[in-house]
Amino acid sequence: MQNADTTKYIIHSKINADGIIERPDIVGAIFGQTEGLLGSDLDLRDLQKTGRIGRIEVVVNAKGGKTRGTILIPSSLDRVETSILAASLETIDRVGPCSAKIEITQMEDVRATKRHQIIERAKFILTGMFDENLPESQEIADQVRQSVRVEEMQFFGKNKVPCGPAVFDSDAIIVVEGRADVLNLLRYGIKNTVCVGGTNVPPEVADLTKKKDTVTVFTDGDRGGELIVKEMVQVANVDYIARAPDGKSVEDLVQKEIIRSLRQKVPVEQVIDKYSIKDSEDNSGKTSRISKRKDRRSDIKRVGPPKVKKVGVKEIPPSAEGKGPKRNSRERSKPKSVEAKKADISVKVSPAGKKFKTHANDLLGTFSARFLDSKDKVVNETAVRDLVSTLKDYDSEVKSVVFDGVVTQRILDIAADKGIENLIGAKVGSVTKRPASVKVFTADAL
Numbered sequence: 001m002q003n004a005d006t007t008k009y010i011i012h013s014k015i016n017a018d019g020i021i022e023r024p025d026i027v028g029a030i031f032g033q034t035e036g037l038l039g040s041d042l043d044l045r046d047l048q049k050t051g052r053i054g055r056i057e058v059v060v061n062a063k064g065g066k067t068r069g070t071i072l073i074p075s076s077l078d079r080v081e082t083s084i085l086a087a088s089l090e091t092i093d094r095v096g097p098c099s100a101k102i103e104i105t106q107m108e109d110v111r112a113t114k115r116h117q118i119i120e121r122a123k124f125i126l127t128g129m130f131d132e133n134l135p136e137s138q139e140i141a142d143q144v145r146q147s148v149r150v151e152e153m154q155f156f157g158k159n160k161v162p163c164g165p166a167v168f169d170s171d172a173i174i175v176v177e178g179r180a181d182v183l184n185l186l187r188y189g190i191k192n193t194v195c196v197g198g199t200n201v202p203p204e205v206a207d208l209t210k211k212k213d214t215v216t217v218f219t220d221g222d223r224g225g226e227l228i229v230k231e232m233v234q235v236a237n238v239d240y241i242a243r244a245p246d247g248k249s250v251e252d253l254v255q256k257e258i259i260r261s262l263r264q265k266v267p268v269e270q271v272i273d274k275y276s277i278k279d280s281e282d283n284s285g286k287t288s289r290i291s292k293r294k295d296r297r298s299d300i301k302r303v304g305p306p307k308v309k310k311v312g313v314k315e316i317p318p319s320a321e322g323k324g325p326k327r328n329s330r331e332r333s334k335p336k337s338v339e340a341k342k343a344d345i346s347v348k349v350s351p352a353g354k355k356f357k358t359h360a361n362d363l364l365g366t367f368s369a370r371f372l373d374s375k376d377k378v379v380n381e382t383a384v385r386d387l388v389s390t391l392k393d394y395d396s397e398v399k400s401v402v403f404d405g406v407v408t409q410r411i412l413d414i415a416a417d418k419g420i421e422n423l424i425g426a427k428v429g430s431v432t433k434r435p436a437s438v439k440v441f442t443a444d445a446l
Contacts, residue, residue: 006051007054052077053074058071205236374399415438
């Protein structure tokens with residue numbers, strides 16, 4: 001047997017002999033015919049005495065007057081010396097009285113075999129002996145963070161609605177779809193969240209929105225998110241709408257995506273038509289709720305709007321007292337007050353607004369805005385959601401603004417401060433005070 005501690009390689013060879021031979025004949029031929037062939041350094045007898053060559057293994061089988069067999073020679077020599085020794089075996093052409101031929105078939109690297117065994121055993125140890133539930137450092141951190149978030153989550157109302165700890169004290173809240181959305185926002189430090197648990201908005205959530213100054217609805221970027229926005233607009237007081245990117249859920253967003261979506265929120269008046277909130281008795285009630293919220297925040301008493309007779313172009317003229325607001329289509333079903341009837345006037349509208357028709361048609365459905373100078377040339381374009389901030393920071397001359405959105409009180413006030421003469425929007429929202437220096441047109445009448 002070879003010494004397993006020192007063996008590096010095993011020489012595999014086969015022998016064919018024309019006659020009957022046995023194992024001692026083959027071993028004797030190997031030692032005898034290679035003696036002195038390679039010099040004293042590679043003499044097989046000396047190498048075997050020093051243990052650098054192991055015991056030669058021979059297996060033979062005689063059949064039909066011929067002998068076939070295999071020869072195995074273990075070696076602890078290096079690769080070069082082992083290769084020379086293997087080549088010397090093929091010089092043997094006679095064993096005993098018979099002619100024979102030896103051919104090298106394989107050079108086995110014992111260490112490679114051991115490495116393969118080590119790999120296979122290591123695989124078994126890793127998969128079968130280690131605890132499969134043993135967490136890595138990142139998993140430990142995630143588990144700790146998850147437990148903290150779960151502890152921070154609170155509940156309110158008889159329906160135990162999941163919410164963040166800051167919902168009760170904060171003046172602004174974010175309404176999301178489900179419990180997982182609340183957990184994800186808690187993960188990134190947003191604690192003023194509350195969920196609705198689907199399209200059936202709990203009454204306690206609807207009541208809570210009426211007590212807060214700012215309510216933002218933050219939904220998934222799918223059809224279900226649209227339906228929740230529609231219901232929230234009808235049953236609750238909503239100020240802003242924020243949506244996750246198309247096809248994504250709020251619970252799957254990372255911090256960067258959450259912040260971007262919340263920054264891109266738009267006023268509810270800007271998207272009221274996008275979600276097909278049509279004229280109806282129910283929607284009149286919704287408009288009333290929006291109006292009441294605006295009144296609560298601005299502390300300005302509203303009066304009925306002046307009646308405008310359309311001739312060519314629809315323009316909203318300023319009231320003599322500066323108080324008569326223009327109502328949108330959802331408020332037309334309400335009876336007019338006595339003050340509004342007294343303020344009714346008929347004005348022949350100037351056709352000057354027709355020059356903005358081309359711009360209004362170009363922007364239809366784009367939710368974009370154009371700034372025009374005194375010569376009605378486009379000097380800047382921006383998204384409707386950025387219109388307020390862009391107007392505030394814009395220093396160049398702007399005389400007219402055409403945009404695919406709703407004219408709000410905030411936009412009117414900024415336009416007056418900037419010296420803008422004409423505002424052309426898709427519709428007019430809840431306007432309680434109209435500056436006399438700004439003319440307001442609607443795109444559908446151009």
